[in-house]
Amino acid sequence: MGTTEEHTVFEAEIAGAILALDIIKATPRLTSTDIFMDCQHAIAAIASPKAQPGQYLLSTFHTLLRRLHRIRTTLHVRIHWVPAHVEIQGNEIVDAHTKEAA
Template identity: 65%
Template sequence: MDTARADMERVISRGGSCIFTDGSGFEDGAGAAAVVATGRGVGAKRQKHLGSMGEHTVFESEVCGAILALDIIADIPRLTDVDIFLDCQPAIAALSSPKPQPGQYLLAAFRAVLGRILSTRRTLKIRLRWVPAHVGIVGNELVDTLAKEAAQGATTALKTRIKVFESPLPTSRAAVIAAGAKAFAKRWDEEWRTSPRYTRVASFD
């Protein structure tokens, strides 16, 4: 926590901005969010509702949060230095690596938007940093709340064109498998609890 807070304060002290992002699976919904934090407080925010947890994963939500951060960056023309803070290490690793992996189309979208920004703003510096979740850092706590709101349906307008967000996202195979496994486990538990054998076993276990 102290390292993350020191990183944020160092960024702000040199005139940079921090953007906190988060993805959430909350009450069976999936959502993403990003919000700016500077020495003057919090600023622009973005939210994106992905759909249900039966269709999307939290990992997808985390990557979408990073894409939303780029939309904020694109809308601040004089920005020259910015750090994007995420609390998901697998997402940071995936965004930093070109290797094929789940959610590849979202990772490709992130790189496409990033490339478009950097092609016109060559002095802009963007870094991805990890921040631990739920440790009292204001920007990180706020974006967690915004992501949960997005999971429940909240969506804000984008300032730039992000093609992948112009239509519903494809259903995730991993999400479908996870939802199926959860439904099977629930059905098994219900059938087990109504069986005669459960009544006998429950008396001593």
């Protein structure tokens, strides 16, 4: 994604959700899946149709999701919030990989 001077944490969260949709698309047997995010602002933005910062990423997310639903009409994608930095093992691992990648 680049440095924090180039992109915000919010944008990184939305980009992560877009990447999750790519993984879901590549896994055709899935009929139901969950995306976990620790940024409530990003989750709210995905749920809100109004124009806002990061709109190009939100538009990409919704376009990919619509395409997935056209191809796989029974697919259910749920987005959940998980608290950040509270020793949830999976979230701690993802945070560590994110910091390493940055």
